[in-house]
Every structure is written in structure tokens, then in C-alpha cells.
Amino acid sequence: MKQIICALLVAALCLPGLAESGAAAALLERAGIEADAGLLARVERFVEERTLSKRIIGLMDPALARRYVEHLASDIPIDYSELLDAEAKPLPGDFDISGLRRLAVQVPGGGSMASLLADFERGLIYYDANWPVMEDVCRAGTAAALTPEIAGRLADILKEAALQDWAADYPGDAAAGVALLALETDAGVTRFTVAGISDAPDIVPLTLQALLDAGAAL
Numbered sequence: 001m002k003q004i005i006c007a008l009l010v011a012a013l014c015l016p017g018l019a020e021s022g023a024a025a026a027l028l029e030r031a032g033i034e035a036d037a038g039l040l041a042r043v044e045r046f047v048e049e050r051t052l053s054k055r056i057i058g059l060m061d062p063a064l065a066r067r068y069v070e071h072l073a074s075d076i077p078i079d080y081s082e083l084l085d086a087e088a089k090p091l092p093g094d095f096d097i098s099g100l101r102r103l104a105v106q107v108p109g110g111g112s113m114a115s116l117l118a119d120f121e122r123g124l125i126y127y128d129a130n131w132p133v134m135e136d137v138c139r140a141g142t143a144a145a146l147t148p149e150i151a152g153r154l155a156d157i158l159k160e161a162a163l164q165d166w167a168a169d170y171p172g173d174a175a176a177g178v179a180l181l182a183l184e185t186d187a188g189v190t191r192f193t194v195a196g197i198s199d200a201p202d203i204v205p206l207t208l209q210a211l212l213d214a215g216a217a218l
Contacts (some may be wrong), residue, residue, distance in 0.1 A: 023047040026054040030065035033073070042072045067138040076124070080104065080117055080134040082189070084180070089188035091163055097155045102184040105211045106132050108177025108196070116215035118146055118154055125150060127215030144218045153214050161207040163192075172198030179208055 024044040028035050035043060046068065047057075057065065071078050083104040106115040112130040117137060119125070126133040126140035133140040144150075163183075168191070176196025183190045194200050194208070 023052055023054050023057060026057045027052065027060075027065055028069060030057055030060055030062055031069040032062065032066060033069045035069070035073075039069070039073050043069060046072055046078075064138060067143075071138060076122060077119070078136060078138055080119075080137065083117075083134055083182040083184060083191075084132075086189045088168070088191045090168070091166075091183070091190045092185060092187045093164075095164065095185065097158055099185050100155075100158075100183060101186070102182075103154060103158075103211075104134050104182040105180065105208055105215075106134070107179040107205075107208050107212060113177075114212050116212055118151070120146065120151060122146075125215065125218065127212075127218055129216065142215065142218045150214065150218070154211060157207060157210045157214065161203055166192050166204065167200075168192060170194045170198040170200035170204065172196055172200075179205070181208060181211075 024040060024047050027043055027047055028040070046052075068078065070076075080102065083102060101119075101121050103118040103120070104116070106113050108114075113132050114129050115127070115132045115134065117126045117133050117140075123146045124137075124143070125146040126137045126143050128139075128141040130141070131139075137143065170193070172195035174195045178196070179194040181192045192204070194204055
């Protein structure tokens with residue numbers, strides 16, 4: 001019995017989110033930011049949710065650590081994965097581009113995943129040519145203010161796309177990757193998915209690429 005208890009303790013200590021109470025302090029030190037009690041509590045929750053150990057934090061780019069802490073300090077989301085995971089709702093019949101809260105696009109290509117995330121409520125936009133920024137915007141290759149000009153460009157692309165005419169899913173060869181467009185409004189999240197080698201009309205891939213191109217031009 002004693003051996004079993006010891007083994008369980010060793011296993012628990014190997015879980016960085018549970019074993020290392022100093023991980024939050026390590027992240028703050030890596031970021032070069034002093035925290036009050038409120039920020040410290042948010043950083044502690046963050047490192048536990050991400051199971052970040054002091055060793056991992058020690059290998060982290062200080063600029064990335066600072067972005068994490070700055071987002072936490074400003075209460076800016078780091079993870080927008082609900083756009084990918086939330087229950088999908090049909091596009092509202094009275095859908096109005098001006099009521100768009102968030103927009104996410106991802107398109108696979110080879111071993112990469114180009115992606116774009118626009119947060120209209122907070123005036124932020126993120127883009128990366130190689131991986132899905134929705135999982136961690138602090139790692140995005142490009143992060144910028146969502147200016148009225150950029151927001152207008154995205155809105156024009158969506159208006160030209162006539163989303164009301166799109167099917168929610170275009171089946172095909174999922175092994176070739178699945179592209180996605182997600183829109184969040186007050187009614188919830190609407191998603192359009194496009195499997196590789198599908199029979200989607202040309203307007204669908206062209207729209208997704210135009211949105212990504214707007215991100216690449218930031």
C-alpha cells in the first residue's frame with residue numbers, strides 16, 4: 001500500500017499544473033511584468049489550465065510571455081476555440097454584417113493551416129499562415145488593430161459571398177483537410193465547413209481565400 005501511495009505522489013508531482021505553484025511567478029518574471037493580486041490570480045489560473053511548468057516557461061520566448069500577461073492584464077481572450085467547438089446555429093434570416101461579433105477562417109494547405117481571427121467587439125485581428133490562431137492568439141504571426149478600413153474590407157467580402165445561399169457543410173475527402181468559416185453574432189456561432197476535394201461552388205473557396213488574403217496584407 002505504501003508503495004502505491006508513493007507512486008501516486010510521484011505521478012502527481014509530474015503534472016506541472018498541479019505540482020509547481022511557482023509557475024505563475026515564473027511567467028511574470030519571464031514577461032518582466034509585476035502583478036497585483038488580481039493579475040496574479042489570473043496568471044495562476046492560466047498556467048494551471050495550460051499545465052505550464054517552470055521548465056516550459058523558462059524555454060518560452062520572453063516576448064510571448066509578455067503577450068500572455070498583457071492579454072490577461074487587459075482581459076483580452078487568448079483562446080477563441082469556442083468558435084470551433086460551440087454548438088453551431090443556422091445563419092439568422094435577418095443576418096446583418098454590422099452585427100458580427102467575431103469571424104474565424106482556417107484553410108489547410110499541405111501540413112499547415114492558414115487562419116484568420118477578427119474580434120469586432122475588441123477591435124483586434126490576428127493572422128497566421130501556418131496554424132490556427134483561434135487556439136492561441138498570442139502565438140499569431142500577425143496581431144493588429146482591426147481598423148475601420150480592414151473591417152470594411154472583411155464586410156465587403158462577406159456581402160459579396162451571399163452567405164445565405166451557402167450550405168452548412170460541403171462534404172468531400174476529409175483526409176485532404178477541412179476548411180472552415182465561423183461567424184459569431186448575438187444568435188450564437190454559425191459555421192460553414194468545406195472538406196477537401198468537395199463539390200462546393202467556387203464562391204466558397206474564393207471567399208475563404210479572400211478573407212485570408214486580407215489578413216496576409218496586414
